[in-house]
Amino acid sequence: xxxxxxxxxxxxxxxxxxxxxxxxxxxxxxxxxxxxxxxxxxxxxxxxxxxxxxxxxxxxxxxxxxxxxxxxxxxxxxxxxxxxxxxxxxxxxxxxxxxxxxxxxxxxxxxxxxxxxxxxxxxxxxxxxxxxxxxxxxxxxxxxxxxxxxxxxxxxxxxxxxxxxxxxxxxxxxxxxxxxxxxxxxxxxxxxxxxxxxxxxxxxxxxxxxxxxxxxxxxxxxxxxxxxxxxxxxxxxxxxxxxxxxxxx
Amino acid sequence: xxxxxxxxxxxxxxxxxxxxxxxxxxxxxxxxxxxxxxxxxxxxxxxxxxxxxxxxxxxxxxxxxxxxxxxxxxxxxxxxxxxxxxxxxxxxxxxxxxxxxxxxxxxxxxxxxxxxxxxxxxxxxxxxxxxxxxxxxxxxxxxxxxxxxxxxxxxxxxxxxxxxxxxxxxxxxxxxxxxxxxxxxxxxxxxxxxxxxxxxxxxxxxxxxxxxxxxxxxxxxxxxxxxxxxxxxxxxxxxxxxxxxxxxxxxxxxxxxxxxxxxxxxxxxxxxxxxxxxxxxxxxxxxxxxxxxxxxxxxxxxxxxxxxxxxxxxxxxxxxxxxxxxxxxxxxxxxxxxxxxxxxxxxxxxxxxxxxxxxxxxxxxxxxxxxxxxxxxxxxxxxxxxxxxxxxxxxxxxxxxxxxxxxxxxxxxxxxxxxxxxxxxxxxxxxxxxxxxxxxxxxxxxxxxxxxxxxxxxxxxxxxxxxxxxxxxxxxxxxxxxxxxxxxxxxxxxxxxxxxxxxxxxxxxxxxxxxxxxxxxxxxxxxxxxxxxxx
Numbered sequence: 201x202x203x204x205x206x207x208x209x210x211x212x213x214x215x216x217x218x219x220x221x222x223x224x225x226x227x228x229x230x231x232x233x234x235x236x237x238x239x240x241x242x243x244x245x246x247x248x249x250x251x252x253x254x255x256x257x258x259x260x261x262x263x264x265x266x267x268x269x270x271x272x273x274x275x276x277x278x279x280x281x282x283x284x285x286x287x288x289x290x291x292x293x294x295x296x297x298x299x300x301x302x303x304x305x306x307x308x309x310x311x312x313x314x315x316x317x318x319x320x321x322x323x324x325x326x327x328x329x330x331x332x333x334x335x336x337x338x339x340x341x342x343x344x345x346x347x348x349x350x351x352x353x354x355x356x357x358x359x360x361x362x363x364x365x366x367x368x369x370x371x372x373x374x375x376x377x378x379x380x381x382x383x384x385x386x387x388x389x390x391x392x393x394x395x396x397x398x399x400x401x402x403x404x405x406x407x408x409x410x411x412x413x414x415x416x417x418x419x420x421x422x423x424x425x426x427x428x429x430x431x432x433x434x435x436x437x438x439x440x441x442x443x444x445x446x447x448x449x
Numbered sequence: 450x451x452x453x454x455x456x457x458x459x460x461x462x463x464x465x466x467x468x469x470x471x472x473x474x475x476x477x478x479x480x481x482x483x484x485x486x487x488x489x490x491x492x493x494x495x496x497x498x499x500x501x502x503x504x505x506x507x508x509x510x511x512x513x514x515x516x517x518x519x520x521x522x523x524x525x526x527x528x529x530x531x532x533x534x535x536x537x538x539x540x541x542x543x544x545x546x547x548x549x550x551x552x553x554x555x556x557x558x559x560x561x562x563x564x565x566x567x568x569x570x571x572x573x574x575x576x577x578x579x580x581x582x583x584x585x586x587x588x589x590x591x592x593x594x595x596x597x598x599x600x601x602x603x604x605x606x607x608x609x610x611x612x613x614x615x616x617x618x619x620x621x622x623x624x625x626x627x628x629x630x631x632x633x634x635x636x637x638x639x640x641x642x643x644x645x646x647x648x649x650x651x652x653x654x655x656x657x658x659x660x661x662x663x664x665x666x667x668x669x670x671x672x673x674x675x676x677x678x679x680x681x682x683x684x685x686x687x688x689x690x691x692x693x694x695x696x697x698x699x700x701x702x703x704x705x706x707x708x709x710x711x712x713x714x715x716x717x718x719x720x721x722x723x724x725x726x727x728x729x730x731x732x733x734x735x736x737x738x739x740x741x742x743x744x745x746x747x748x749x750x751x752x753x754x755x756x757x758x759x760x761x762x763x764x765x766x767x768x769x770x771x772x773x774x775x776x777x778x779x780x781x782x783x784x785x786x787x788x789x790x791x792x793x794x795x796x797x798x799x800x801x802x803x804x805x806x807x808x809x810x811x812x813x814x815x816x817x818x819x820x821x822x823x824x825x826x827x828x829x830x831x832x833x834x835x836x837x838x839x840x841x842x843x844x845x846x847x848x849x850x851x852x853x854x855x856x857x858x859x860x861x862x863x864x865x866x867x868x869x870x871x872x873x874x875x876x877x878x879x880x881x882x883x884x885x886x887x888x889x890x891x892x893x894x895x896x897x898x899x900x901x902x903x904x905x906x907x908x909x910x911x912x913x914x915x916x917x918x919x920x921x922x923x924x925x926x927x928x929x930x931x932x933x934x935x936x937x938x939x940x941x942x943x944x945x946x947x948x949x950x951x952x953x954x955x956x957x958x959x960x961x962x963x964x965x966x967x968x969x970x971x972x973x974x975x976x977x978x979x980x981x982x983x984x
Contacts, residue, residue, distance in 0.1 A: 212491070214901040214980050218742055221665075230563060230982040232492055232899070385604045385617050385975070388580060389453065 201348075201370075202257045203246045204310035205280065206301060208236040209264060209271040210321040223419040235271050238316030240383040241376040245346055246314050247279035248381065254348050257281050259308055263288055263300055269399060276394035277386035283399035284308075288411075292404070296411040298330035303407050305335060310371065312353065317342050317375040328375035338368035344379040452600065452621050457483045459797060460598055460624035462585040462637060464488035465497060466561065466783045467769025468630030469568040470511055470790030471797075476575035478798045484577045485622065487601065489584035489955075491976040493569040496955055498661055498747040498984040499561035499783060500693050500705060502526060502553050502676055506818070507787035512571065521563035521983075524698050526553045527674030532731065534682040539731040548848030550779045550826060553676050558695045558703070560983035561783055584972035588637050588765075589621060595763030598623040599637065602972055607905045626797045626807070627765040630790070633750045634957040636970055638771035647758035647767070653864035654773060655752040655830060656961045657690070660723045660935055661705035661984060666739035671700045678780070679732075683725045686836045688712045692726055693780065694735070701742075701983075702735070707780075709751060710865040710933075710962050711834070714875040718932035719958075720746075721880035724888040728881065736887055744889075744897040745984050746935040748957045749782065750775045751830050754823045755861055760789075760814060761807040768793045776822055778829040778848065788819035825853030831861055869964050872927040895936040895952050899980030902951040902973050909973035910938065910950050910959065917967045918946035926964055933962050954979045 211217060212232040219226050235243075249255040260275035261284040262268040272283035286300055305313060318325035332339035344363075345356035357364045358377060386394075404411060432438045443449045459475055461468045464486045472484050490496035503522065508515055515522070529552065531542040544552070569579055586602035598621060605616035629638050633656065642648050675696040684690050689709030696702055706723035727736060750756075750773040760772045768774075768789040775782030796810035814820055828847050833840035847855055883890045902909070912918070922928050923941060930939035936954050940947045955978045960970040 212899070212980060214899045215982075216897055216899060230494075230560070230566075232495060232980040232982070234491075382613075382615050384615050387617055388455065388583060388601065388620050391580065392578070 201255045201312070202259070202308070202310045203249065203255055204259050204261060204301075204305060204308055204313045205239075205242050205246045205275065206313065206315040206327070207239040207243060207260055207262045207271050207275050208316070208319050209233050209262065209268045210236045210319055213237060213320060219420055219422045223421055225417075225420050233267070233270075235274055236316050236319045236321075238318065238376050238378055241378060241380045242314040242316055243275045243278050243280060244381045244383040245376060249346070249348055250279060259284060259310065261286065261301070261304055263292065263297055263404065265289060272399055273394050274386060276397045276399075277391045278384060279390070280397075282397060284402065285399050286402045286404050286407075288404040291413070292411055293413050293415055294324045294326035295330055295414065296409070297327050298334060299409045299411065300404060300407060301327070301331050302334050303409065305331075312371060313373045315373075315375050317377055328373050332373040335371075335373070337371050337373055339373045339375075340366060340368050341375045342377045343374050344377045346374065346380070452618055454621035454623055457485050457622060457624045458801065459484045459626050459628060460622045461486040461628040461630060462599055463630040463632060463635065463771070464490075464493045464569060464579055464581070465565060465630055465632050465769060465786070466568070467771075467786040467790040468628065469493075469565060469572055470507065470787040471628050471630065471768060471794045472572045472577040473511060473568065473575060474791050474794030475797060476572070476577055478794060480576065482801075486572070486577060486579045487583045487585045487599065487622070488579060488581045489972055489975060490581055490978060491980060492581045493579060494562035494566045495581070495980050496978055497562040497565050498659070498745045498981055500659075500661070500695060500703060500780065501559050501561045501783060502695060502781065503557045503559045503561070503564070504555075504781055504784040505557065507784045507791060510791060511787065520567050522557045522559050524558040524674055526556045526558060526676050528672065528676070529553055530675070530677040532677065532679040534679050534729055534731070536682050537730060539679075539729070546849075548778065548844065549852070550776070550822070550848060551678075558674065558676065558697045560697070560703075562981050562984045564783075582976040584975050585622075585637060586619065586972045588640060589623070591764070593763070596627050596641070596765035598627050602975060604974055606907055608907055610907055613905070625801055628768055628793060628797070629765060629771045630768045630786075631771045633748045633770040633773075634960055634970075635771040636960070636972065638767055639960075641762060641765065641767065642758050645759070645762040647760075647762065648756070649759075651758055652752065652755040652861040654750065654756040655861050656710040656865050657707045657749050657751050658710055658719045658746060658933070658935065658956065658958045659705055659707045659749050660719060660746045661703065661744070662741050663743035663983070664702045664704055664736055664739045664741050665700055666702055666736060668700060670735055670737075670739065671702070672696050673698060680837065680841075682729060683722050684708065684837075686838060688717070689830070689833045689837075689840075690722075692732075694732075702739075704736075707749070709833070710748070710958065711863065711868040713868055713870045714878065715869050715872050715926040715929040716875060716878045716932065718878070718880065720891060720894070720935040721878075721932075724883060725880060727887050733887060741889065741897070743982060743984060744894040745979060745981055746954060746956045746958070748961055751777045752861055753777060753827050753830060754820070755827060755831070755858060757823070760811045763807070766793050766796070766807060766810055774819065774823065776826050778826045778844070779822070785819040785823065788817055789814055792817055828853070828855060828859045831859035834862070866962055866964050866966055869926055869929060869962075871925050891935070891937040895954070898936070898954050900936070900952060900954050900978055901980075902953065902977040904951060906974045908948055908950045909971050910948050910953065911969045911971060913967050913969065914965075917965060919944060922964060922967070930959055930963065930968070933958050
């Protein structure tokens with residue numbers, strides 16, 4: 201069995217985001233970048249499945265400028281076997297990403313595509329679903345547990361009502377929740393081995409796809425600053441404030 | 450069971466200007482050498498913080514062609530100012546009356562973090578292996594007592610030291626020569642200085658704490674290339690320190706404050722002095738309407754050659770500020786740190802190829818221009834122990850009339866942690882409340898550093914005696930850790946000493962200033978700590 205796992209390079213979750221003055225986006229220069237956290241879970245799970253013997257090959261893919269190769273190398277250091285870098289100079293919307301992934305799926309013929317449930321930079325939560333629809337494959341989203349069988353995969357999803365267990369036939373698209381596992385640390389020898397693993401390079405332009413963005417971003421601005429809290433003397437005052445000022449009671 | 454080990458010709462601890470220079474120079478001299486650098490930050494530059502007005506002398510020697518490359522060295526110093534501040538007024542000191550060491554034409558305003566990122570790219574192009582996120586946590590010794598290499602920290606331990614699911618054992622890295630370039634108060638450097646008595650016969654090392662903010666201001670407030678320093682208010686005559694204000698590219702101002710850690714009053718808070726400094730009428734106007742975008746702090750070396758330890762030992766070298774090569778009156782250390790790296794690389798080649806003794810490193814360093822300028826600068830810092838005014842008068846005589854050639858060398862008498870006076874003898878200091886626009890509290894500041902440490906891991910700020918903070922330091926000094934820590938790691942809550950180690954920004958001030966030397970800073974899990982951008 202073969203897994204294609206998609207990883208995205210995003211601003212590190214510890215970094216305080218700075219909005220550009222002209223509202224055209226956020227500053228990314230000299231900012232620490234990392235793998236999108238749920239994508240780390242997807243890589244970890246893929247490698248675990250490989251270690252369990254159920255999966256033979258794990259291929260990590262990332263789309264973007266040359267620096268996304270660092271993100272691919274990290275997946276290779278965790279245990280992916282090879283990488284694919286689809287070069288793209290500018291931002292591509294989830295639909296475009298899904299189209300590229302579909303093209304790669306047709307070429308690589310994986311049994312499962314693993315990706316993070318959403319990226320922490322745009323929070324779109326669309327790529328996996330769009331990819332499944334275009335491939336006409338079953339999809340399992342927000343996965344917090346994976347049980348891979350011969351021709352299907354049993355998935356536990358965390359939903360509002362509790363835990364939902366579903367089983368989807370393979371091939372399938374699976375998107376991961378942060379609770380799926382705890383990603384391991386890459387070890388020094390594995391980081392060095394990863395430097396020697398192959399990364400295939402493609403150019404998004406050469407794939408013959410319509411990658412035109414359909415959404416026009418009008419403005420990016422900072423959320424309003426939270427006002428400082430106040431201390432109340434007793435329960436009566438709290439209730440009165442909730443009733444008369446906050447008007448929530 | 451033995452840990453896994455990797456063999457290198459040279460292992461370098463710390464990807465700062467000194468370590469990266471050593472690596473680049475080594476590969477230039479011998480491309481076949483196996484060289485690696487361990488870096489505790491999550492990426493190169495993440496833990497680098499500096500002013501920085503950069504003198505290119507050492508870079509000119511390392512990469513003579515740098516001006517033709519796409520370096521982050523862009524803003525040439527175009528104008529200089531020096532102000533003496535009193536509470537409400539300021540006196541501009543004519544620049545022609547400044548000692549030569551404080552003149553900055555030909556220098557550049559840079560982000561040292563960005564320079565390190567660029568140097569790391571150059572090193573990697575030459576085949577140096579850089580491992581960010583891997584702190585060297587332990588020195589390894591051969592049976593003859595010489596340094597064998599270092600080991601990386603075990604990852605995936607819980608706060609009690611038990612193995613978590615993600616546990617991964619540390620690795621040993623063995624080298625013919627190990628180079629320690631951890632920067633000021635490196636925790637392995639500290640161990641080596643003690644073990645090999647490297648500071649024997651030297652004065653106690655002197656430190657300062659440097660705090661820095663980056664501001665974005667309007668075009669009218671910005672004068673690209675302007676370098677400005679101040680002395681005086683809000684510090685009293687006895688406390689050594691001053692500010693820097695550098696107008697860099699992109700309408701940014703690098704603003705910072707340095708305070709000598711030999712201050713006496715346990716109520717002093719370097720962080721709050723820095724905040725208060727910004728409220729001075731002649732400073733406030735520079736930042737009104739601007740936006741603070743970064744914050745950070747880091748200890749720095751001030752001891753000069755009087756405190757410079759022996760820089761070599763069997764199997765290893767100390768370079769840059771892990772030894773202490775900063776030029777205090779010049780307020781610069783990057784160029785001398787890089788020079789020590791250059792000399793270290795040349796010496797290592799001679800050691801590996803011709804079996805030359807590593808002592809040639811110190812000999813060569815003492816013959817270099819870097820040591821000569823440290824020699825000329827040697828008397829400035831100790832003269833300020835007589836107070837700001839006498840210090841300035843002496844420095845004028847020493848630096849302008851005699852150009853550092855007075856026939857004597859002043860001593861540093863005390864270590865910084867011995868300088869504190871009991872709280873009962875010192876006045877309390879009331880700091881003004883932050884306004885959230887120009888001045889800020891520690892909480893909003895630590896947020897800007899991006900610092901983070903995985904929650905469930907052993908505390909990396911260790912107490913030799915856990916009862917001491919409450920039973921002694923609180924009673925005697927009103928526990929100054931609450932104030933000298935720039936990000937509020939230490940708190941007294943209901944008679945309990947709390948260590949919020951996840952907020953630590955690796956500045957090392959606690960390890961230096963704790964009056965009983967009760968706090969030891971060790972490396973936390975890799976990748977932890979601040980995530981500085983262009984600091």
